[in-house]
Amino acid sequence: MTDTVIQTEKLTKIFGSFTAVDAITFDVKKGEIFGFLGANGAGKTTAMRMLCGLSVPSGGEATVAGFSVKNQAEQIKHSIGYMSQKFSLYEDLTVYENIRFFAGIYGIERKTIRARSSEMLQRLGLGDQRNTLVGSLPLGWKQKLAFSVAIFHSPRIVFLDEPTGGVDPVTRRQFWDLIYEASDNGITVFVTTHYMDEAEYCNRISMMVDGAIKALDTPANLKSQFQANDMDEVFYRLARRAKRKSY
Amino acid sequence: MKTLIFLLEKEFHQIFRNAIILRMIILMPVIQLIVLPLAADFEIKDIKLVVVDQDRSSYARDLINKITSSGYFKLVDCIISTEQGLEYIESDEADVVLEVPPRFERDLIRERQQEVYLYINAINGTKANVGGAYLSQVIHDFNGEIRAEWRPLPSQRSSPKIEIVSNNWFNPLLNYRVFMVPGILVLLVTMIGSFMTALNIVKEKEVGTIEQINVTPIKRHHFVLGKLIPFWVIGMFVFSIGLLIVARFLYGIVPVGNLLLLYGYLALYLVAILGVGLLVSTYSQTQQQSMSLVFFIMMIFILMSGLFSSLESMPPWAQVMARVNPVTYFIEVMRMVVMKGSEFKHISSHFLVMIGFALLSNFWAVFNYRKTN
Structure with missing residues (x-):
C-alpha cells in the first residue's frame, strides 16, 4: 500500500543472550496516531530506537518513510522527528536558540525559522518566553516545546517516547491537542505511553509483552476482544502474562 | 557548511553562558603562568x-x-x-x-x-x-x-692547567623562567584543549541531547568540527594571553623567532590535542569516566614530555615514550622558536610528526563516534 509509512517484518533486537525485541511485525498508515503500549522493559524504546535509525536491528526488516532501517538510516533521519524519554532540548540555550539550532540542522532557512518560530510560540502561549533559558521553564512547557521542535521541520513521522511522563492532566490534555493538530497536518504520530486514558486517544494500539506484540487493533476492538470496560483492563489482562521482570 | 554554522552558533552560546568556563579561560593562563614558574625554580638557595x-x-x-x-x-x-x-x-x-x-x-x-x-x-x-x-x-x-x-x-x-670558560647561549644568565615559561604555556593549552573537548561531548551524552543530535541527518564530521572549532579558538586565545601579555610583561620574554611560525605550529598542535579529547569522549559514557581517562593520559603526556626533566637523562624506553608524545614536540618547538629563533627548516620534521598525530587522533575519533549502535 502506498500510504503505509512504517512497515516492519519480524524486526528483532538481541543484546547478548537477551532478546529485547522479538520478531515484531506491524505497519502504520499515513496520518495515523499509533499507540505503542507495553509495561516497563517490554521493549518499546528499543523498537522505537531501531525505527529511528539509532539502533541497528539484529534481524528482520523495517522500512520507515520508504527507507530501510538497515542501510538507509541517514535517509530516514530526514523524514522523521523524535522526542525521547529524556528531555532533550538544551537547557542552557534559550527557547529561540533551541528552535533555531534544531531547525537549522534540518536545513531550514533562517528567514523561515524566524517567521515560523514566532507564529509557533504564539500558538503555544510562549510568545514572551522567546529569550528565556529552557532550563527555567516548567516541565509541561518544556514538553510542549520539545514536541513542537520535533515537528518544526514538518517530518512525515514523529516518534514520541513517553512524551507526557510526569506532566499534570491539564497539560497532558493540551499536549494531545498538539498531537491531533500534527496528525491533521498529515504527520504520522508514533507514540509510547503508560497512561491508558491516552491510549484511548490513539487510532490504533499495539500491546507489547516480553518483546513481542500480543495485540494490535483500535481501542474499541481491543476492548470488545478482551471483554473489558476500559483500556486499563485490557492492559492488565495482557501484562499479567509477562514472564520478564520489569526493570 | 550551513549546518556547521548553526552548530558553532550553538556551541559558542553555550560556552559564553557558562561563567565557570569563561573565568577559566581568562584566569587559568594568568594564574598558572604567575604561580608555576616562580615555584618551579630549581636553583637552590639557603x-x-x-x-x-x-x-x-x-x-x-x-x-x-x-x-x-x-x-x-x-x-x-x-x-x-x-x-x-x-x-x-x-x-x-x-x-x-x-x-x-x-x-x-x-x-x-x-x-x-x-x-x-x-x-x-x-x-x-x-x-x-x-x-x-x-x-x-x-x-x-x-x-x-x-x-x-x-x-x-x-x-x-x-704545571699545565686547563681552565674551562663556559658561555651559555640563548639564555646567558641561565634564567630558569625563560626556560620554564614556554613549557608551561604548552601545558596550559594542552590541559584546556583536552579536558574541555572531552567533557563537553560526554556531557551531551549524559544529559541525553546527543540522542537528539543522532536522530537528525547531521553528518558525523560536521558534528565533530562543530565541537573542535570552538575549543581550537579558545586554545589560541588562551595561548595568546599567556605569550603576548603574561610572558611578555611579567617575565620580559619576547619570542626571538617568528610569531607566525609559532602560531602555525600551535594551530596544528591544537588539532592533535583536541583530537585526543574527542577520542576519549567516544570511549566514555559519563563525565567522570572521561575525566579520569583524560587525567591519566595527560599525566603521562606531561611527565614524559621533557618539561620537568631532560629527555636525554631518561632511560631508552622512556625516551621512546617521549617520542610518541605530541607534548614533547610542542615543548621543543616552543623553546626553539621562543629562545633560539629557530626557523621553519629547523623544525620541519616537528611539523611532519604533528600532522601525523593530528590525523591519527581525529580519524580514530571520527571512526569511533557512532550515530547508531
Missing part, C-alpha cells in the same frame, strides 16, 4: 649548614667564612660534637653538616693533606645533590688558594 669545628684554627675559620660568604648556605650552628651535628640532620634542621676534624690546620701544614667530612641529608634529593656539589666546589677553591699561598717550588707554577 641550604641549611651546620659546621662541626673540632679544630678552631685560623684555616678552619677561613674555610667556614668562605663557605658562608658564597650566599648559598645559611649557617645554622657551629658546634663541636659530631653527634650533635647528626641530630640536626635527623630533626631536619640541617641539610648539610661539614665536619672539620681536630688538628686540621696542624696536619694540613705538616702532612700537606687533610680531610673534611660532609654529611648530607638526602631526603630532598635535589637539594642534597646541589648542596653537596656547591660545597665541594667551595672546598676545591679553598684548596687552590692554599696551594697558591704555599707554592714552595717554582716548577709547580708552570
Whole structure:
C-alpha cells in the first residue's frame, strides 16, 4: 500500500543472550496516531530506537518513510522527528536558540525559522518566553516545546517516547491537542505511553509483552476482544502474562 | 557548511553562558603562568649548614667564612660534637653538616693533606645533590688558594692547567623562567584543549541531547568540527594571553623567532590535542569516566614530555615514550622558536610528526563516534 509509512517484518533486537525485541511485525498508515503500549522493559524504546535509525536491528526488516532501517538510516533521519524519554532540548540555550539550532540542522532557512518560530510560540502561549533559558521553564512547557521542535521541520513521522511522563492532566490534555493538530497536518504520530486514558486517544494500539506484540487493533476492538470496560483492563489482562521482570 | 554554522552558533552560546568556563579561560593562563614558574625554580638557595669545628684554627675559620660568604648556605650552628651535628640532620634542621676534624690546620701544614667530612641529608634529593656539589666546589677553591699561598717550588707554577670558560647561549644568565615559561604555556593549552573537548561531548551524552543530535541527518564530521572549532579558538586565545601579555610583561620574554611560525605550529598542535579529547569522549559514557581517562593520559603526556626533566637523562624506553608524545614536540618547538629563533627548516620534521598525530587522533575519533549502535 502506498500510504503505509512504517512497515516492519519480524524486526528483532538481541543484546547478548537477551532478546529485547522479538520478531515484531506491524505497519502504520499515513496520518495515523499509533499507540505503542507495553509495561516497563517490554521493549518499546528499543523498537522505537531501531525505527529511528539509532539502533541497528539484529534481524528482520523495517522500512520507515520508504527507507530501510538497515542501510538507509541517514535517509530516514530526514523524514522523521523524535522526542525521547529524556528531555532533550538544551537547557542552557534559550527557547529561540533551541528552535533555531534544531531547525537549522534540518536545513531550514533562517528567514523561515524566524517567521515560523514566532507564529509557533504564539500558538503555544510562549510568545514572551522567546529569550528565556529552557532550563527555567516548567516541565509541561518544556514538553510542549520539545514536541513542537520535533515537528518544526514538518517530518512525515514523529516518534514520541513517553512524551507526557510526569506532566499534570491539564497539560497532558493540551499536549494531545498538539498531537491531533500534527496528525491533521498529515504527520504520522508514533507514540509510547503508560497512561491508558491516552491510549484511548490513539487510532490504533499495539500491546507489547516480553518483546513481542500480543495485540494490535483500535481501542474499541481491543476492548470488545478482551471483554473489558476500559483500556486499563485490557492492559492488565495482557501484562499479567509477562514472564520478564520489569526493570 | 550551513549546518556547521548553526552548530558553532550553538556551541559558542553555550560556552559564553557558562561563567565557570569563561573565568577559566581568562584566569587559568594568568594564574598558572604567575604561580608555576616562580615555584618551579630549581636553583637552590639557603641550604641549611651546620659546621662541626673540632679544630678552631685560623684555616678552619677561613674555610667556614668562605663557605658562608658564597650566599648559598645559611649557617645554622657551629658546634663541636659530631653527634650533635647528626641530630640536626635527623630533626631536619640541617641539610648539610661539614665536619672539620681536630688538628686540621696542624696536619694540613705538616702532612700537606687533610680531610673534611660532609654529611648530607638526602631526603630532598635535589637539594642534597646541589648542596653537596656547591660545597665541594667551595672546598676545591679553598684548596687552590692554599696551594697558591704555599707554592714552595717554582716548577709547580708552570704545571699545565686547563681552565674551562663556559658561555651559555640563548639564555646567558641561565634564567630558569625563560626556560620554564614556554613549557608551561604548552601545558596550559594542552590541559584546556583536552579536558574541555572531552567533557563537553560526554556531557551531551549524559544529559541525553546527543540522542537528539543522532536522530537528525547531521553528518558525523560536521558534528565533530562543530565541537573542535570552538575549543581550537579558545586554545589560541588562551595561548595568546599567556605569550603576548603574561610572558611578555611579567617575565620580559619576547619570542626571538617568528610569531607566525609559532602560531602555525600551535594551530596544528591544537588539532592533535583536541583530537585526543574527542577520542576519549567516544570511549566514555559519563563525565567522570572521561575525566579520569583524560587525567591519566595527560599525566603521562606531561611527565614524559621533557618539561620537568631532560629527555636525554631518561632511560631508552622512556625516551621512546617521549617520542610518541605530541607534548614533547610542542615543548621543543616552543623553546626553539621562543629562545633560539629557530626557523621553519629547523623544525620541519616537528611539523611532519604533528600532522601525523593530528590525523591519527581525529580519524580514530571520527571512526569511533557512532550515530547508531
